[in-house]
Amino acid sequence: ENGLTQSPVTLSLSPGERATLSCRASQSVSSYLAWYQQKPGQAPRLLIYDASNRATGIPARFSGSGSGTDFTLTISSLEPEDFAVYYCQQRSNWPPSYTFGQGTKLEIK
């Protein structure tokens, strides 16, 4: 199984600051690397798919990058509504299976 490790576990920043979240895979990942945002009591929301493509309706301050085993989600200037938990996710091709990272909690400093 291709595990995903996210860092840091918790990130404390202020509105307006830049956030950089990391996701590292234990084996090289195909292009199926996604990022989700989850707020308390809500379902996850897709932010980024295929490592660097923003999902429909996602603001341009969210960007994804990386390849192979190292991936990054960047939020260029934090808005108050961005404080949430973020998960990365990958799909293994065969047999199809899906793995989520353990999450990074982005909290207000």
Next chain:
Amino acid sequence: EVQLLESGGGLVQPGGSLRLSCAASNFTFSIYAMTWVRQAPGKGLEWVSTIIGSGGSTYYADFVKGRFTISRDNPKNTLYLQMNSLRAEDTAVYYCAKENWGSFDLWGRGTLVTVSS
């Protein structure tokens, strides 16, 4: 509005069974793989099972193999998860999600399953 709506959660005793449903609306349900993802209280997301659009192939996480069965009724635009031999560690919010090229671009609001005596 495209939407997924889960139902069927509740309190069940260890060893019991439960059937979850997920009603899809306003998209072509039959062409998309569908997935169940769960989240234990205070924990992260965990993939449970996926079924392809036709229903012809299904995939399961190791921890549910032989206990859970995913299925779908395309004419009814509905996804199911039959859960048998439930354990305390199956307690979680269960989400259904629509897969789109390896990621999940539409999620339901979830249904809570509590396994307890």
